[in-house]
Amino acid sequence: MANELEKTTYRFDTQRLRAGYDPKEHNYAVSPPIYQTTSFDFRDVEHAKALFGLRELGNLYTRIGNPTVAVLEQRIAALDGASGAVALSSGMAAVSYTLLNVAEGGGRILTSPYLYGGSADSFKKVYPKFGITFDFAKNIENPEKLAEEIKPDTKAIYVESISNPNGVLLDIDAIAKVAHEHGIPLIVDNTVATPYLYNPISHGADIVVYSATKGLTGHGNVIAGLVLESGKFNWQSDKFPQFSEKYYTLRDINDNNRSFLEVFPEAPFTGRIRFNYLNYFGAALSPFDAYLVLIGLETLSERIEKQVRNAGILAEYLKTHKSVEWVRYPGLKDSPYHELAQRDFPKGAGGILSFGFKGTTEQREAFLNSVKLFNYHVNIGDARSLIVNSPQTTHSELEPEEKKIADIPENLIRISAGLEDPADLIADLEQAFEKANT
Incomplete structure (x- = not known):
């Protein structure tokens, strides 16, 4: 062989x-x-x-x-x-x-x-x-x-x-x-x-x-x-x-x-x-x-394929949520990168997405403190779904002007989609949104 x-x-x-x-x-x-x-x-x-x-x-x-x-x-x-x-x-x-x-x-x-x-x-x-x-x-x-x-x-x-x-x-x-x-x-x-x-x-x-x-x-x-x-x-x-x-x-x-x-x-x-x-x-x-x-590497294709699928489902859910100001995911049809995604990423544009939390800093932090299924930490690409407030963690080194150039507003929250059932992930986000707004 x-x-x-x-x-x-x-x-x-x-x-x-x-x-x-x-x-x-x-x-x-x-x-x-x-x-x-x-x-x-x-x-x-x-x-x-x-x-x-x-x-x-x-x-x-x-x-x-x-x-x-x-x-x-x-x-x-x-x-x-x-x-x-x-x-x-x-x-x-x-x-x-x-x-x-x-x-x-x-x-x-x-x-x-x-x-x-x-x-x-x-x-x-x-x-x-x-x-x-x-x-x-x-x-x-x-x-x-x-x-x-x-x-x-x-x-x-x-x-x-x-x-x-x-x-x-x-x-x-x-x-x-x-x-x-x-x-x-x-x-x-x-x-x-x-x-x-x-x-x-x-x-x-x-x-x-x-x-x-x-x-x-x-x-x-x-x-x-x-x-x-x-x-x-x-x-x-x-x-x-x-x-x-x-x-x-x-x-x-x-x-x-x-x-x-x-x-x-x-x-x-x-x-x-x-x-x-x-x-x-x-x-x-x-x-x-x-x-x-x-x-x-032995499970790379299966993992990434489902992460892409879950990221798309989460992005569509977040797009219409009352507590979300905007969603950034190149797989969305209204993304400015959708044409490039279609041309260069036929299998999908990754398992990472971000959204703008509509609310106060206190509400945003309450939302993050309320998630149960998502892991709150700074890694990406994990089999588990992860969530983090990037401007205050992974990109906290950047000065305000640098964040502006990189287009990273303070209300940005990043999700790395994992392999869980997307319905459970959405339910977890929904209950966290509810707690943040009460």
Whole structure:
């Protein structure tokens, strides 16, 4: 069977269960084993030399590679059509290693204002200390004008495929075209969509990042991140000299120094993250956590499909409620993003929606304190339905003007639809609304 897997290109639902794993290589274990080991014995001295010189790829030390983690990397790469992937200990590690890798030495990142609050806050607090500046694009929804905002030292464009918490959709194809015309990569955070709903690489993205904590795993029991690359971007450019830089640690058998482009011609970006940033900054994903992500991936399609369906039902319910000022969900026909949702998200536009609570701050807080079935916390993509007041929690780092630019009013409440019966979810919201208004 393994030989047939190697020869055949399988569809998504087969890949999420099978890709990256050959039972023959793991004592015929049906489920990928958890290799809970720090390091791996060398066959002999020559084997050690080959591994340390990257002349042979294999297991050396779990911080930079582990068989369980490798199955996850290969599986998600197959799902996304990526040439390479590296798994990390959190989604924020995936974001930070990606941005440091692309803008090493300084430069600018042109980014969407519609982002996860932690990302936006780190962009202003952390990266400027490393010589990396972020420009929040005014024309991210008008790609034909976006080129005007690209500067000589702009190193990348960074966006979310479905934004958190507002469900903003962007024309990724058009943004990718602008980026490539200016010789810079497009980086897409695909956390909310997951590869089941959207494949950024097929729409022109060069780098994809995930918080695997969310929908990819879907059970609220692991923190993990992933970085993937398309293998199509030309990193051999004066704008990105770090990829052509030759290192002694990459030397060949004749002790000639080599670059990451030479050693990893198909995946220099993730190769460089693994052997520079992961190796020395150390945000390694544990084998057990990688196993949990793999288990989550096995039910990805079924989970996301129902979450999308539940999100649509909840959005329609909230639209007509007397205590709701507005609803934002790209799956709604009156959403400004409905046309993009129809074009780019045929399986649905995610399980995240937000609404404006009509009432006082005290009533809004009473509503949140009254929910019984929804879990009140900051995760998303869980099998359980979640609810949170994003402006005061996940996006509380943003200053008032930043919230205005990101279109996050103080009365916004975010829902991450889970797998419960939608009638029970609606009943829970209804009783909470009633208590808030008494």
